[in-house]
Amino acid sequence: MSKLIIKQDLPPPSAQERLVDILQVVLPIILLVIAISAAVSLYVIPADSDNLGKTTLSTAIASKSLPSTYLTQESELQALALVFDDIAQNQAESYEKNALLTQKAEALLTHVNNMDALLDTLALDAKDKQVLLTRHQHQKDYWESKMVFHRLRMGRFATDMPAPVVEVQEAKVQTPAVAAPVNAMPPVSVPNEAGDSVAQPSPANTGLPPGVQLPPGMCPLFGPGAAECKAGKQ
Template sequence: MPKLIIRQNTPKTLTTLKITWVAVLGLILMIAGTLWWFQPRQENLLPLLSTADKTIQTQYQATQTKLNQLIQGFNQRFGQKQGSKNYHEQAIAQADAILEQLNQLDEIVEQANLPSETLKTLNTAHQYQRDYWDTQRHFQELRLSRFEDEAILASSPVHHELAVEAEADAVAPTAKKFQFATPPAGVELPADFCVPGASTCKAQ
């Protein structure tokens, strides 16, 4: 059977992905600029807990020290750099660890029985850092999604071939055989009228 090969242009999906990536790239650059300008300073908030129990102060200091180490490690390894898919997955995990330390700081100060103003100051400082690291984590997620977009583009062929089978030996519909009507009984045909094959034919 003959086959008809139809070539199609690049699917619109590829164009859509490219346009989407341009928008994502612009968003990534905007977030990167924001992260650079608003990176929080590592303040020593321990003096605000001077009236708290010594155990609380020790817990807060240990957690804050670990937090500072995680932040320093993040900035040294992941700050303002581009890497592989695994690189950005590790950056997200590091950001999660930093956010977990901030949550622990909140839990510690809630148990310290501090004055309301001091508690508000500490929580505000923690939240400011949490907002920053939430944004940093989202930035790494955007970078990670770039690799997923590239995988989609790589798996989509530029041209598609569609094979269409034509039915060459299709049987034409059978025409109905014409049948002459037989005159009703008692009807006389003209002397010169004779239909070949008719059951009633009057000879001349």
């Protein structure tokens, strides 16, 4: 048995239904934007609070007129902090870099201590002075931690550096040349067969080594004394 189907137009959606449809599309987008903002704030807020601790005056103090001597010290503190940040960000890691940063952090710490002493000479409200002292203490803790950190880095680089090689040169001992002693011996008279004495030539005239003498009655074959000896034999 066939059925009769009658097509009817649906009533238009109400305003509440339209709002629900819009929220189903827009709400996920809003939640995504909130999540991204929260993630970015995790990286931005620590950096901002760090800078506030280093250089920036609080809004309540900055709105009041501070003495020019303190503002001058504040400007010098900012300049020293900028130099420190420039070295830390732009120079390559090395022993020399960390030694320089240690010196800069120590200079900043000394500067904040001088600002502490300056506050005792200024005519400020007790509340404002306490705010500035609290801020100074935060800065001193910050720069002292930087100084300790870079000292540790210096020790790390000093440990990794190879030990210097010391070349030991052997001293050359020069032995003075010792001249062989020359014994200048006078000529020796040796009697010949006829009973006449014949002058024996000295070793210097015979060309023999020093200290060597010919036996009695012997004449050298060569040398300046050969002719003299033979002549004596005649």
